[in-house]
Amino acid sequence: MIVIPESQGTKKLMVSFRRGDYIIEELQKFLKDENIDAGLITSGIGSLDICKMHTITTTGLPPVDRQFTLEGPVEVGALLGSIAGGEPHIHAVVHDVANDKVYVGHLEPGSRCCYRVELGLTILIGVKTTRVEDKPTGLIDIVEVKEQK
Numbered sequence: 001m002i003v004i005p006e007s008q009g010t011k012k013l014m015v016s017f018r019r020g021d022y023i024i025e026e027l028q029k030f031l032k033d034e035n036i037d038a039g040l041i042t043s044g045i046g047s048l049d050i051c052k053m054h055t056i057t058t059t060g061l062p063p064v065d066r067q068f069t070l071e072g073p074v075e076v077g078a079l080l081g082s083i084a085g086g087e088p089h090i091h092a093v094v095h096d097v098a099n100d101k102v103y104v105g106h107l108e109p110g111s112r113c114c115y116r117v118e119l120g121l122t123i124l125i126g127v128k129t130t131r132v133e134d135k136p137t138g139l140i141d142i143v144e145v146k147e148q149k
Helices: 023-033
Strands: 010-018 039-056 065-084 087-096 101-107 112-124 129-134 139-144
Touching (some): 010 023, 023 087, 023 112, 039 087, 065 129
Antiparallel strands (some): 039 112, 129 139
């Protein structure tokens, strides 16, 4: 287990996306513009008209993913995740309204806001992180980056 504590406090934000905004892309730009490196995506609700996701397909290593796209009205039941190295990683529970199916997976770039998407963010002030891949397994961990003195 890896534990990364906040060291200089937190800042909490609500981010509201508007119709036509691409969720991952707009969030990446915001995080870069605000110099935000590490944090938690604590909540998320809304609607999408394009929902790009991936999900795991096996329990073996390395992981094998399946990519898929939902189009039309997609209701967002939950968005939760993390921010490491300034990059968001968001898990989603969504309802494909037209087909009355619920999907769970990882939200991907190209997912577009239909009416509104609202996220709660908790930013870890002064914490620097990165995602590191373990080559033999293909698994990715978040690790803290300690500043050189």
